[in-house]
Amino acid sequence: MSKIAVTLSNAPKPAGPYSHGVVANGFLYTAGFGPQDPATGQVVPGGVAEQTRQVLRNIGAVLAEYELTFDDVVKVTAHLEDLADFAEYNVAYAEFFTEPYPVRTTVGSRLANILVEIDVVAAIPQG
Template structure:
């Protein structure tokens, strides 16, 4: 059985998908980009503010499923420029405890939705 997770505290989907799906005790989030859910505008001031908005969007989705970053077991980070890795990693890492941080991969891609610089998805377990 799957349960669709939605919240107005994260951007509405821009395609035929949901913000997250809960299957049993496992939550699968869709990739989040730096859209401010209050304005619908992209937050692209810097890679740091962009990454922070992505993480805040993911935090809202996790909260809607009654979870936190402590529940996250796997993340996928897609970036348009590997030169931004250090800055993205610094912001991303501030949301996790180093000793319980999830597994992850970081992949450079040619292009992301709306030409953003970073997109992150997560898997979390209660």
């Protein structure tokens, strides 16, 4: 199996020894992204909707590296600090995805000073 690390200058710097994403076996797997502004490294102000949009913009930068879009995403895992924020998160999420939707798991998690973290798996078209 070949594994190619994806590291970008236009995405928030990883907080540890990991890549922004990895390409393996025809899929792009992203790291879990938080709502940091890549230019400042700071968490964007606002509630869960604003943070969700920033997280998905960060993920979009990784997808774009392989000329992928959110239409290529097949799986999403999202962590919310407070599951009571689900409806607001879901509205912002829906701005980025269209049918057929990827599968999605959303769980409540203790997060470090952020309201949402998301990672995705995208299929790389063959041919």
